Amino acid sequence: MLPTDWAAPASSALGRLSDGRVRQYWDPDHLLATQMKKDARAPQPEQDCCVRSGILWDLAAVYPPGSIWSERMPAATVFNGPVVDVIGAIEDAIAPNVKHRTRSTTDPPAEPTVRELVFLTRGGCASTTAMRRNLDEASKALGPAAGYEVIDQDTLPTADVRRGYPTPTLLYADRDIFGMPVPKPPLPDPT
Numbered sequence: 291m292l293p294t295d296w297a298a299p300a301s302s303a304l305g306r307l308s309d310g311r312v313r314q315y316w317d318p319d320h321l322l323a324t325q326m327k328k329d330a331r332a333p334q335p336e337q338d339c340c341v342r343s344g345i346l347w348d349l350a351a352v353y354p355p356g357s358i359w360s361e362r363m364p365a366a367t368v369f370n371g372p373v374v375d376v377i378g379a380i381e382d383a384i385a386p387n388v389k390h391r392t393r394s395t396t397d398p399p400a401e402p403t404v405r406e407l408v409f410l411t412r413g414g415c416a417s418t419t420a421m422r423r424n425l426d427e428a429s430k431a432l433g434p435a436a437g438y439e440v441i442d443q444d445t446l447p448t449a450d451v452r453r454g455y456p457t458p459t460l461l462y463a464d465r466d467i468f469g470m471p472v473p474k475p476p477l478p479d480p481t
Contacts, residue, residue: 326349326351330369335366350368406463408438409421409438409440411440412443417458451474
């Protein structure tokens with residue numbers, strides 16, 4: 291429920307979360323969000339954000355392996371957001387014995403800075419104008435701390451891994467906001 295959420299996400303956005311365990315839903319009538327809020331109970335953690343007009347939004351829920359699904363959803367081990375702020379908790383929940391690059395979930399969330407929020411594009415990218423318009427609208431709703439830096443990938447050094455992301459891409463703290471893995475060399479040619 292962001293100001294820019296007036297249509298279902300494009301397949302390019304959905305494809306950024308390629309893990310087979312991930313399920314993404316376009317829920318224009320808020321049926322899933324309503325059920326998730328209704329079924330929330332201990333031992334599930336209580337979310338500390340992400341309610342607008344009584345509806346859950348921008349929230350990640352991770353359920354333990356073997357959870358029983360019935361008329362009532364099982365208790366989640368992660369139930370919080372905004373998603374970009376709980377990536378570390380999500381990674382820890384789905385791969386607890388792996389060292390992750392993101393900050394600890396016990397660290398207080400930092401305000402995004404222009405240096406941390408980066409919009410990657412390149413000349414001729416057909417989706418840049420629409421995505422920048424949506425991002426600018428969302429940024430206005432979030433306030434001045436939500437500014438971002440625009441980087442033309444063609445100006446980056448050849449070895450810079452950011453050249454390997456599709457355009458447009460939005461990075462927060464050097465990570466794709468939709469969870470796309472960092473590109474590994476050799477980097478693909480631009481398309």
